[in-house]
Amino acid sequence: MRVDVAIRSARDLTAAARKARILPLSREEVLKVGTLSRIGLSDAEVGRFTTQLSSILDYVGKLRELDTSGVEPLAHALPLHNVLRPDEPRTGLAPEQALAGAPEASGDFFRVPRVLDEGVSA
Amino acid sequence: MTAADLLPTIGLEVHMHLKTRTKLFCGCPVRYDARPNSCVCPVCLGMPGVLPVMNGRAVELAVRMALALGCAIPDLAKWDRKHYYYPDLPKNYQISEYDQPLGIGGFLDVETPRGAVRVGITRVHLEEDAGKLMHDERGGNFSVVDLNRTGTPLLEIVSEPDIHGAEDARAYAEALRQLAVYLGVGDCHLQLGQMRFEPNVSLRIGTGPDGKPRYTPISEIKNLNSFRSVERAVVFELARHRQEYVANPAEYTLENLGKETRGWRDDEGVSFLQRSKEEAHDYRYFPEPDLVPFVPDRAWVEAVRATVPELPQGRRRRFISEYGLPEYDAGVLTAERGVADFFEKVAGLVKDPKTASNWMMQDVMRVLNERKAGIADLGMTPEALAELVSLVKQGAINRNKGTEVFGKMLASGKPAGEIVRQDGLAQVADAGAVEAFVDQALAANARTVEDYKGGKKAALGRLMGEAMKASGGKANPQLVREILLRKLGG
Structure with missing residues (x-):
């Protein structure tokens, strides 16, 4: 069995990264990430995070200095595969326990701010 | 365009x-x-x-x-x-x-x-x-x-x-x-x-x-x-x-x-x-x-591939070609795997797919539809149904009595043979006994006999029904028909 099977996507990503130029993060990108994460950011925070996130990317970007052209991408950092669990039920939490840490509850339910029926599905 | x-x-x-x-x-x-x-x-x-x-x-x-x-x-x-x-x-x-x-x-x-x-x-x-x-x-x-x-x-x-x-x-x-x-x-x-x-x-x-x-x-x-x-x-x-x-x-x-x-x-x-x-x-x-x-x-x-059973479409085509079932019946019998498996078991046991299909379509599916239940909840094994089908095939009981026994099997869980014995449902195929039922029917329905002789062929069916009724439904229907026709001179 092959543990070193190449991952197409990882290869594509590496190729794309090699071609890409490193640019500093823009304010717009930070705002977009904030919106996607449902986090409201003040102007001061946008400025601060633009600097901080850029320096994180720069730090990780150091990896690009390595020549990986002859290296097969890994599927996973661990040399493992097929870690599977038997389909056996186990006792979990009671509703009271599950809801104990919830900011708000309503009966047996978690209670959240009203969400429009946008219908995001799996 | x-x-x-x-x-x-x-x-x-x-x-x-x-x-x-x-x-x-x-x-x-x-x-x-x-x-x-x-x-x-x-x-x-x-x-x-x-x-x-x-x-x-x-x-x-x-x-x-x-x-x-x-x-x-x-x-x-x-x-x-x-x-x-x-x-x-x-x-x-x-x-x-x-x-x-x-x-x-x-x-x-x-x-x-x-x-x-x-x-x-x-x-x-x-x-x-x-x-x-x-x-x-x-x-x-x-x-x-x-x-x-x-x-x-x-x-x-x-x-x-x-x-x-x-x-x-x-x-x-x-x-x-x-x-x-x-x-x-x-x-x-x-x-x-x-x-x-x-x-x-x-x-x-x-x-x-x-x-x-x-x-x-x-x-x-x-x-x-x-x-x-x-x-x-x-x-x-x-x-x-x-x-x-x-x-x-x-x-x-x-x-x-x-x-x-x-x-x-x-x-x-x-x-x-x-x-x-x-x-x-x-x-x-x-x-x-x-x-x-x-x-x-x-x-x-x-190994997983080996757990893939024969799929519905292929099975339907096989039921048509191998068993000679009508397309509609093959479709009904293969719509659910449990039903198809049940049918094939019965068909194999009685060595007669068409008769087995007839029982599945007329009796089993009717009950499942009435109850809105699946075959697993029928409360009858394929072996039990096969015994009943064989009793009918051998002439031990007639087809109508078979449906009656089927209902009793579902109600009691008893095997077909036992119900036939206990309830005295065995088919009467003795010519003398059947003749007596026919005579009874003819005597009690003189008007219908006149109708038949006057050309109303449908009256024969009514007389058949009367003779069967006289036998408690147990007479061999073919024999009733033969004797009736002989007696009516037709």
């Missing part, structure tokens, strides 16, 4: 719950009737620091379905995080398979009124379901969340855009359900939300200057949960596309407008825009670091 030349082009994404006892990444039971938030644990609640562990049974069922759809099982499958923020998704990402799914490139042959249609399968992958979000009905400013469903194993089956009409879209969805139930991969109860559909609808609008086909924008209709709504939503959407295109053929194209996400209001029968291309979700997929890849052993794949 006129509106009539526009070719409906439809692909379907189908989600179904797999038939596992536990969730995909934790040992919480999969239940549909449980108290809200009672089938949860730190893993499916998305608590910090927990680790998912893949349910091996879910992987096996997913691969079984993929194999039955003729998919290839690649050497490596991996899972990825799909990020979006919504209250039914406690981790803020769904674990799915992005670019290396468990199964790729299959097909499903779908029976339609115009014959079989082959629908290509792009991919089959395994992911987790989200929880249930409900809106406060009393108009309150909040919603409530039940996370029992969170992490339920969900199989996504993506078809090629090979479907060219609303009826075919529905037929495809129904065929997938039948297949999954046949394989034991899922129960697919639609009312429990165990199967959901997302059609991608577009119209082909001829060929561009580059020789490639051109299309209207693709509408993805989210979260349909019945076959009927699939058909209605596709009908509506095709009509809407046709209208938009005819009004503005230069602008209303896929290259101009891309893909949009739409919802469906079933009560009003209309679709509505949810997200356009500009607002499309940015899911920021990346490989799931908490799950290692799945590298299927080829011998294991073959």
Whole structure:
């Protein structure tokens, strides 16, 4: 069995990264990430995070200095595969326990701010 | 190009719950009737620091379905995080398979009124379901969340855009359900939300200057949960596309407008825009670091393949060719695997498929329909039915008494032979005894005898019925008829 099977996507990503130029993060990108994460950011925070996130990317970007052209991408950092669990039920939490840490509850339910029926599905 | 030349082009994404006892990444039971938030644990609640562990049974069922759809099982499958923020998704990402799914490139042959249609399968992958979000009905400013469903194993089956009409879209969805139930991969109860559909609808609008086909924008209709709504939503959407295109053929194209996400209001029968291309979700997929890849052993794949039974369409064709059953009967008997297995067992035991089919269609299916029950709940084994069928074939009881005994077997659980003995139902085939019943009938129905002699041939049936009644239904009907005809001189 092959543990070193190449991952197409990882290869594509590496190729794309090699071609890409490193640019500093823009304010717009930070705002977009904030919106996607449902986090409201003040102007001061946008400025601060633009600097901080850029320096994180720069730090990780150091990896690009390595020549990986002859290296097969890994599927996973661990040399493992097929870690599977038997389909056996186990006792979990009671509703009271599950809801104990919830900011708000309503009966047996978690209670959240009203969400429009946008219908995001799996 | 006129509106009539526009070719409906439809692909379907189908989600179904797999038939596992536990969730995909934790040992919480999969239940549909449980108290809200009672089938949860730190893993499916998305608590910090927990680790998912893949349910091996879910992987096996997913691969079984993929194999039955003729998919290839690649050497490596991996899972990825799909990020979006919504209250039914406690981790803020769904674990799915992005670019290396468990199964790729299959097909499903779908029976339609115009014959079989082959629908290509792009991919089959395994992911987790989200929880249930409900809106406060009393108009309150909040919603409530039940996370029992969170992490339920969900199989996504993506078809090629090979479907060219609303009826075919529905037929495809129904065929997938039948297949999954046949394989034991899922129960697919639609009312429990165990199967959901997302059609991608577009119209082909001829060929561009580059020789490639051109299309209207693709509408993805989210979260349909019945076959009927699939058909209605596709009908509506095709009509809407046709209208938009005819009004503005230069602008209303896929290259101009891309893909949009739409919802469906079933009560009003209309679709509505949810997200356009500009607002499309940015899911920021990346490989799931908490799950290692799945590298299927080829011998294991073959072992799973061996668990794929003969599929409904092939079995129906075999019932027609091998057993000589009418097409309709073969369709009824193969619609469910349990029924088909039951029938074949009985047919083998009595060595007479046509008679076995007759009993299945007339007696077994009637009872199942009346009770709205499945074959597993019939309360009778194939061996028990085979004994009854054999008693009738051997002439120990007549066919009508057979149906009576069938009912008594269901009620009492006793074998056919015992009921026949105890209730004295054995067929009377002694010529002298039968003649006495016939005489009785003739004497008591002089008017009917006159009618018959006066040319009313239908009167014979009435006299037959009277003679059978005189015998308590036990006389051999052929013998009654022979003696009756002899006595009537006809």
